[in-house]
Amino acid sequence: MNQETQLYMPTRIIQGPKCLLNNSPLLKRLGKRALIVTGLTCSKLNGSLEDVIAALENENIRYKIFDQVSDQPTIETIQEAFEQNQREGIEFIIGLGKGSAIDAAKAIGVLFRNRGISAREAFNMQNLRSIPIVAVPTIAGSGSEVTPYSIITDHSLRQKKDFGQESFPKIAFLDPRYMYNADFSDLLANGFDAFTHLVEGYLNTKATFYSDLLAEEGFRLFSKLKAAFFGPQFPHEAMNDLLVMATLGGMVIAQTGTGLPHALGYVLTYEKGLAHGVATAAMYRGYLAQCQETEKLERMLETMGFSTLDTLLDYISELMDYRLDLSEEEIQLYTRTMIQNLGRVKTQMHRVTKTQLAEMYRLALRP
Ligand SMILES: [Fe+2]
Structure with a gap:
């Protein structure tokens, strides 16, 4: 920090x-x-x-x-x-x-x-x-x-x-x-966008004392809400917490910016039509596996109520209902474009290589 x-x-x-x-x-x-x-x-x-x-x-x-x-x-x-x-x-x-x-x-x-x-x-x-x-x-x-x-x-x-x-x-x-009449799949995709803002702001080189306070409160709210994302309905009484969680996520990224999954996910929304929150969360298996901020990662998991990183990744995989098929040429093209955008890559916890970025796309595939 x-x-x-x-x-x-x-x-x-x-x-x-x-x-x-x-x-x-x-x-x-x-x-x-x-x-x-x-x-x-x-x-x-x-x-x-x-x-x-x-x-x-x-x-x-x-x-x-x-x-x-x-x-x-x-x-x-x-x-x-x-x-x-x-x-x-x-x-x-x-x-x-x-x-x-x-x-x-x-x-x-x-x-x-x-x-x-x-x-x-x-x-x-x-x-x-x-x-x-x-x-x-x-x-x-x-x-x-x-x-x-x-x-x-x-x-x-x-x-x-x-x-x-x-x-x-x-x-x-x-x-x-x-939000009372919102479509459940919309609530889920948007709720996961909020979740990713909290995580990417927390595990970010620009994180501050204040942004961490906000993110940790967001993780606490997420721990209360995480079972509700399995649906089929999202309880009305939980909507206020979800709205606050999203606003906390916004306050966090207003300080830190978003992280690598957002940068990698935009192209999947544009080219493949995945909802923004889904495209971003799809990158999480690769993203969190290469996170070197182990102490913060552990604090985050504990606050969210997950015993291990794998438990969180399995939870995300189970909820994210999408299909994604990318050719090796597409992966190489998207990766090359990202590497050219070095400013984004440098704001992560550490430098990532082209090989690591390509692997993050491969881990998101679901033919
Ligand atoms: Fe976002």
Whole structure:
């Protein structure tokens, strides 16, 4: 762990049933006109869009809705959302939905703040600010409600990557009621994304005293929830813990960044269509086997309630229902691309070789 320690978390977190409706005056401070950024269906079915509209109307805030965000938002979608609404006097944006909607809201917010810069140009720039963002997650997972990251798909590069600007939301409203009707496979894949954020932040060279405190509390929550992931239903009373676990995961990676499994998994989502949380967890057999932080690994296993590393790996394997077939040429191509991205490889607990990376992909295969 680094000797100097710090924590930066500029997002106000408000958690609990109806928290958005109960705290709507906070929105008024952000402006008189809002843009709601969301997906096509979920927020209309789980009651969250209704709440957002009611909160805005309570405060006489005018709003527009952009509901074209898919699970993998693209640069083109970001540009489109801005162009459709650029003359509407938008002063702040509400990202409503999965991590993809919140990520998109952050990138769109950058275009509103920096008029004249296109989404593609912004992708290659740094330190651009955004207009204020409010995050309302409707599933526990990405932790985007408390991170500066915005993962956007660039089809020209055939990959997903961070938009590259620091856009922490001003406020995150965490209401577990929006998850009550979520599909179980969605809860599982997103819950595992949160799990991997906690682990990769904890076993990371950038881990600090504070990020470890947050991660260890996340592991404790995970130990309470881990049996529920076998389904077939996720109990409503556990949804709040799951939402908190995901937000803790977001707070951790906001300090440390994610680790190797995320970097290796993005290509599996883009090329093979695996859900992000599944693609990342698929890399864990190889990732944890080569972890050299044995003391922290043991503390993590103990806090999660696993007696050995193998017990944890078997638990992940049993839950992750996916098929993955990669040719040796694909493994070599993905590995080469990763090695070129040395910054990512260097943030791990130690340097990894091309051979080790290729082996991590091979261990994830499930023909
Ligand atoms: Fe993730």
